[in-house]
Amino acid sequence: MRAARLIKMVLLLQSRPSMTAAELARELEVSERTVTRDAQALSEAGVPVYADRGRAGGYRLIGGYRTRLTGLARSEAEALFLSGVPAALREMGLEDAASAARLKVSAALLPSLRDASRTAAQRFHLDAPAWFKEPETPGLLPTVADAVWDDRRITARYRRGDNEVERELEPYALVLKAGAWYLCARVAEEASFRVYRIDRFTTVAVREDRFTRDEEFDLPAFWEERAAQFARSILHAEVVVRLTGEGVRQLAYTVDPQSAREALAAAGDPDERGRVTVTLPVESEEVAHAQLTTLGPEVEVLSPATLRKRFTDDAARLTELYGA
Numbered sequence: 001m002r003a004a005r006l007i008k009m010v011l012l013l014q015s016r017p018s019m020t021a022a023e024l025a026r027e028l029e030v031s032e033r034t035v036t037r038d039a040q041a042l043s044e045a046g047v048p049v050y051a052d053r054g055r056a057g058g059y060r061l062i063g064g065y066r067t068r069l070t071g072l073a074r075s076e077a078e079a080l081f082l083s084g085v086p087a088a089l090r091e092m093g094l095e096d097a098a099s100a101a102r103l104k105v106s107a108a109l110l111p112s113l114r115d116a117s118r119t120a121a122q123r124f125h126l127d128a129p130a131w132f133k134e135p136e137t138p139g140l141l142p143t144v145a146d147a148v149w150d151d152r153r154i155t156a157r158y159r160r161g162d163n164e165v166e167r168e169l170e171p172y173a174l175v176l177k178a179g180a181w182y183l184c185a186r187v188a189e190e191a192s193f194r195v196y197r198i199d200r201f202t203t204v205a206v207r208e209d210r211f212t213r214d215e216e217f218d219l220p221a222f223w224e225e226r227a228a229q230f231a232r233s234i235l236h237a238e239v240v241v242r243l244t245g246e247g248v249r250q251l252a253y254t255v256d257p258q259s260a261r262e263a264l265a266a267a268g269d270p271d272e273r274g275r276v277t278v279t280l281p282v283e284s285e286e287v288a289h290a291q292l293t294t295l296g297p298e299v300e301v302l303s304p305a306t307l308r309k310r311f312t313d314d315a316a317r318l319t320e321l322y323g324a
Contacts, residue, residue, distance in 0.1 A: 247298030
């Protein structure tokens with residue numbers, strides 16, 4: 001533990017001209033007294049750490065000293081490629097590994113390039129969760145993430161409806177979609193791949209034995225295919241609507257985008273008022289009512305009759321509210 005902290009202290013000082021005891025303490029998550037002791041230990045070990053006294057003082061390396069302890073461990077190298085998603089790293093328990101990797105890369109750079117990580121971080125940030133939704137980190141996510149990184153089989157119990165099911169899984173990959181975490185795994189007894197929401201796991205036991213990955217497995221392609229299958233699988237009903245030009249433009253922001261594009265592509269020519277009649281697949285009449293309501297007067301529901309009546313009733317209530 002202390003050895004890793006001493007190495008991190010050297011890398012910090014190597015990547016910056018100087019740092020105060022308070023800055024080092026904050027980075028190393030220790031007290032300033034511990035920083036003083038660590039600096040003395042490094043000096044006794046032959047690392048030229050120099051302490052500048054006074055209000056503007058701090059610690060620095062002298063004589064152009066550079067450590068050769070910049071090789072990346074596997075976990076650090078893997079975490080480095082995820083540095084653009086800090087929230088995901090934190091939730092998977094990889095924040096420390098990514099921090100160490102960035103320090104080592106920074107220490108290996110020329111002095112003129114050492115601010116590259118900071119300038120990049122100020123120019124790009126990925127915020128995965130949807131708006132107006134507070135994401136919750138599944139409690140079992142770090143356990144599942146460890147198994148994914150280490151290619152270890154897991155025994156997992158998860159909620160399926162009102163029941164719990166137990167499966168032996170080979171955890172291949174994690175996906176963060178709109179604030180929700182999913183596990184892409186191969187079911188051992190079926191040799192088939194499935195997708196599981198991690199917040200539905202009730203227990204996860206990581207086994208000692210490892211599995212051999214299928215080199216043909218393509219995560220982006222697999223996820224794209226499964227996501228499209230899921231989007232289509234929940235569309236059990238159809239509605240017929242008439243859209244204004246503005247309704248056509250807004251439709252893909254209101255319902256499933258792929259379904260909207262396919263429905264519009266199959267629609268006929270606009271009528272004399274520029275309106276387009278579209279047959280649209282939807283999840284249910286209730287969901288369609290909630291989604292299409294956002295289009296207001298830009299959409300007219302033609303069928304089914306029960307959905308049209310919902311909008312007729314809505315219009316009557318709005319007229320009662322605003323008619324006067």
